[in-house]
Amino acid sequence: METSTETGPDSGPESGSESDPTPGAERVVTAVAPTSLSPSRASDFMQCPLLYRFRVIDKLPEKPSEAATRGTLVHAVLERLFDVPAGERTAPQAKSLIPGQWDRLRESRPELGELFADDAEGERMTRWLGEAERLVERWFTLEDPTRLEPAERELFVEAELDSGLKLRGIIDRVDVAPTGEVRIVDYKTGKAPRPEYAEGALFQMKFYALVVWRLKGVVPRRLQLVYLGSGDVITYDPVIEDLERVERKLHALWEAIRSATESGEWRPRPTKLCGWCDHQAVCPEFGGTPPPYPLRIGAPESAGA
């Protein structure tokens, strides 16, 4: 769940440790150098190196957003729907899962209570849940879950490349045909990008295909992005050369991350996406000052893997 403006389950920090936030308690964060790369964080670095630093090294808190939380909820519903027998995987059945999954999400992430704290009448939350229903319904116009039996759902994958670089992420769904062909599927609750930006959207999928190839020695036959926001499906059939290209790109990216980690120089790269950035108050592009760099400058060992 990477290139849309919404984030998914692998959007959290990928290294280091953070104390359990207790109301009223001081937030304690232990900064450690990054040791692995996920598609979300790779995209962060490509978008803005300083944003990557704030998220991965400083681990600055971010406010939960309605769009990202709705994305997480819809993903949970689509995942759980496959628990019921194939013939019962209908749109009403899927929609009936929404309230329970929403309760579960709030229990596991109490900070989500902030989202509707000022919504005393519950009107905004009702609208928000209605939008989640529409996204779930739209899925049934794009795929038929009564004819699908996923091999994996919400699959955590991690692979170490020969260079030592660790790649990790969570794949929404893996389908395996009787012939053994593998299809990797990712749900997006946003809208499909315009064709000229499709390559960026496919980056995350090629990342996953590379991980699967390195783990299992099998190149996935098809990569499929399902856009619930606009009702589009984008597919791509990768070849080995695609995956080798992504691997080279990730190595170059990782070198740049290691170098910035060591030097402490994380450049801001302002774009229109700054409008969605939670860290303008500490960003020099907006007159802010970043917090003191928490790692030792010039410590090559701090660059991790």
Ligand code: SF4
């Ligand atoms: S506001 Fe923009 S330039 Fe500053 S950290 Fe965020 S994304 Fe980067």
